[in-house]
Every structure is written in C-alpha cells, then in structure tokens.
Amino acid sequence: MHQDLVVDAHGIGKEYGRGAARFSALSDVTLQIARGECVAIVGKSGSGKSTLMHVLALLDAPDTGRLSIDGVDTRQLSARQLTTLRNRTFGFVFQQFFLTPGTSVLDNVTLPLEIGGTPPRQRRARGMAVLEQLELADKARSNANDLSGGQKQRVVIARALVGEPSVIFADEPTGNLDSATGAIVEETLFSLNRDRGITLIVVTHDEDLAARCDRQIVLRDGVVVSDSAAVAA
C-alpha cells in the first residue's frame, strides 16, 4: 500500500431520508488520496460531490465504510478529537465566502487559529504572513465587507491556509466569480499545491477547472464511475 496516504476511504456509503423516501447519496465509494495530490471531484449537480467532500472532511459521518485521515482510523476518534483533527489538518474554501461581516480581514483570516487556541501574538504574525503572500497585507485592517469579490475569495484562501493544513477542500471555489477573478483564484490554489505540496481536493462541475487537476474522480448518482488515478494505481 501507498505509504503516505492523506485520505484512505473504503466502501463509504451515505443515505438520506427514511422509508420510501430513502435513497443513497453515496454508495461503496473507495478512494485513496496521497499527500501532495491535486484531485478534482466532478459530476452533475446532485451526484453527491458535496456529500462526499463533507464525509472526507469529517463534517459528516458515513453510514457505512471506514475512513482514515493521515493514517488514523476516524472511527477510533471521539467527537472532540475529530473537531481538533479538522481544525489542525484541513483548510476550507466554500463557494460562498462566509466572511464575518463587521470584522476585520485579519480577524477573519485568523479565525481557525483562534478556534484552535493559538495565542493572539502568534495569530497576528501568522495572519499577516499569509496576507502578505496573497498580497492583501494592506487590507488587514479593512472591514471584510468592503472588499471586491476577488479580494474576498483570496481572504478565504488566506483563512484556509493560515493553520498550515495538509489538505485544502474547495467546494465550487470559482462558482460565484467572474472568469477573470476565477482564474486568479484557481491560480492561487494550484500554486499552493505546486509550491508547498498542500493536498488540494476541488469539488466542481466545471470541466475546465477539473481538467487542470492531476486527477479526476467522476461521480454519478453517488457512485464513482471513473477515477483517472485508478489506472496508475
């Protein structure tokens, strides 16, 4: 087996609803993602992409199957340990920005560190460092509301990055942006993967964005119908 698997999922199943309304959002999903990979999860709307991402990111528990993150079987972990693991290991970029209004850019960016219990001085230093990288240092004191769409999404990326995660999950990261700013955001995410070896898992229905990733996992009705890495593995 691969030695450095960040995600190792086996036979994942997830159902919604009860009785007659019951249906399978995911069934028997098995996949492995190695450290440093750039993976796209693609499929039509309603195919189960977001559900899969939520399971992999420990936001939702699967009904069946097992999942290991960084070699740790998540079924062995308490709820408290799961939240800590999520805080330490993952960064999130959602389709919407989810910036806290009326709060400074710096405070928004350092939120994961605040939740993780990093002391204020270190939080500030780390927050300023990532804002510097994303060329937003001059906006640190601004109200998060007062930024343009592209700037907001870069703030979101800075927030995903500040905790130095090993995996960044991005759910439709360019879905809400015009093509020019979308391109900039894509470039920023790919460079993080390229230059820093951060594992990137992108959920998208955008074929072009998916094509730029090293590997595409295609879902249809909750089932993996193709995985471009499966041939290699």
Next chain:
Amino acid sequence: MRATDLVAKAARNTVRSKTRTTLTVLALFVGAFTLTLTTAVGAGVTDYVTKQVDSLGADDVFVVTRTAAATTDGPVAYDPETSSASTGTTAPALPGASGSDPLTEGDLDELAAFDGILSVDPIQVAAVDYVRYDGGSRYELTINPTSSITRSDLVAGEQLDSSAGAGQVMLPSDYVDALGFASAEEAVGSVVTLGITDVLGVQSTVDATIVGVSRESLLSSGAGANTALVADLVEVQSAGVDTGDPRYAIAVARFDADLSADQVSALKADIVDAGYGAQTIQDQLGVIKTVIDGIIGVLNAFAVVALLAAAFGIVNTLLMSVQERTREIGLMKAMGMRSGTVFALFSLEATVIGFLGSAIGAGVAILLGTALNGALAAGPLAALSGLSILLFEPGAILGIILLIMVIAFLAGTLPAARAARKNPIESLRYE
C-alpha cells in the same frame, strides 16, 4: 479556544449589532437602575431607623407601665373584679404612658425580682428652664426623660455615663452655635449652667459638664442628662418638700442581653401577667419597620418585573442573532469549534449584555441618587439630620450586578443551546 479569546469575542459580538444590543441593554438598565435605587432607599431608611433605635436605647430594655399598654393585641376580656366602665370622656391615652396608675417603689422592687431582670430604673422628669454658657444668652432646653438609659447618635464626645457621680449633659447639635461654641468638639468638656424652678417657685441653677453632642433624631429629641444630673435636678426641683411616696409613670427594666428571643417573650408575658405593661423597643418599632419593608417590597417588585421583561428581551435578541449568524456558526463549527464552545460564546454574549445593562444602570442610579441625597438633605429632609435617604452599599450593588448577569446568562442559555445544536453542513448549505 482560549478563555480570554472567548470572552473578548463575546464582547465584540455584542457591539456588532449595536441597535439591538442597545435596546436590550436599555431594558436591563431600567431594572438595574430601579433595583439599585430601591435597595439604597431600603438601606438608607434601615440604617437611619437602626441609629434611631440605638438612640432610643439598647435592645435589652422593657418600657414598663402599671397596667397593660394600649398597644397590646386585641380586646381585653371583661372581669367584674378589676374592669371599670369606660365613659369615653377621657382623652385618648398615649401608648404606654397615661391612662395607667403610677408605679410605686414597691412595684419597682417587684419588677426587679423577676428572673432575668437586671435592674429597674424609674423615669423621672426634670423640667429645666434654660441653659447658658459662660454668662451668655439663655436658651430653653428640654431634658429627654429616657436619655439617661439610651444612646445618642453622636456628633462629638461620648455617651452619657450612668454610673458617674458628677452631672453630665448631652447637648443637641443645634445648641452648639447658639451657646457660643466654635465647634461641637470645643463644646465637649465645657461646663454649662442649667436654670430650674422648684415647687415653691424659686429659681436656682445646677452645673453640668457637656460629655457629648448629639445629632437631632426622629424618635428622641431634646438634651440628655445622666442619672446623677437627673437626681440633682429632681432634688432641686422638690425643694426638700416631702411629696409622699415617689410615684413614676414609666420605668425602664433592663434584662439580660444573653436571653434568646423566646425567653424575652416569656419574660414579657410574665411581667404582663403580674399586671404591668411591658414593651421592647422592637415592639414599638415593629410597625414602622413593617411599613418600610412593605414599601420597599412593592418597589422591588416593579424592578423584578422590569428585569423579567428584559430577560425576554435578551432571549429575543439572541434568538434573532443566532438566526442571522447561522452561517457564521456553521463556519466556526466546520473549522473545529466544539458545540460546548459555541454554547459558551452565546451565553457569554448574554452575560456581557447583562453586565453592560446592570453596570450602567447602577452607575447612573448612584450618580443621580448622590445628587438627590444632597438636594434632599439641604431641603425637605433638613430637619432629619443624619438621614441620607439613599445609602449605596458596595456589596449590595455588586450583588445586583451579579444577579442581573445571572439572569442574563440564564436567558441566554436557550438561544445558546440552539446555536450549539446547529449542524455545520445544514448551516453552510446555500440556496
């Protein structure tokens, strides 16, 4: 999450939605303001009454008369042997004083023989014509009959010494200027001359040393004289004429201060059974205290109603806030904030609102109350020296602030629990 960050975040969140926080704080403000003032009035009046009780006498005395006092409970059963028909033509009796036979020396001995009674002193009345100092102007003066056994609210000097052999006088503070003293402190130790007319119409004088200067009080007024001075005055007054067996309207029986409340009641019942009227100072003040407590109770009830309304305000404010911040809560939970921390964040936010409302309310009440105190003391209440109608006690104010913070916290638990239950995936779903 670090505790300090949690508190700071809660505080920052309260100022984020300013209008709503302001309105909620305002409701709490009203409650805190009212409660602070009513508590202060209660403390002020209680403090004043306590001082008055001290000036009336210690807690260990009965005021004794020959027959049952008029303020005892209920009608007296008719007994053909002892009862006499009431004609209704006599003037209404003063409680515990007139309408009763005088006490004789024999009565005093009988009273002194009761178990638990330490001493019995008759109250003698000395009618002084005037007081003067160092040949200055003469001023009328009333000697308070019970002064030899009571304590005064002192401005300067000491209490009267009933065991002293020399005559001592306790001067009311408004005589200090009139008699020509620069200050109350200067008056203490000086010797004044008291003018008195005896039964034969001859005026003579008695000297007495000022041992203290007393504040004018609601329940006892006039100058005080110790036992020795009263004896001197009474002797001069009688001019050596034998008026027969001495008779007294009232006597003061001092009982053992170690007696329990039950024992005091039993002793009182024994004395009443023997045909006397006996009342403690507490009996006499009970009515006043009941009235004051009643008024303060009503005012406090208003404050509590205001606080209850405010508590619903907090529930409402925070529920709206939780609704509005669903996304934010979902995001924080997705990033690894535990449900317990979310609960703590929102209930702390309520507590911060509670602190703001109560601290501002109490602060404004203190400022306003202090100003009011000054105005009242200079104006309408000038006659009641020593009364500050509002007494702000740090402990009570701290208690009010804590109480309101607890109420706010409790009100915050409902919205906080709702926030803590939020599912991050549901919260982050976008339509």
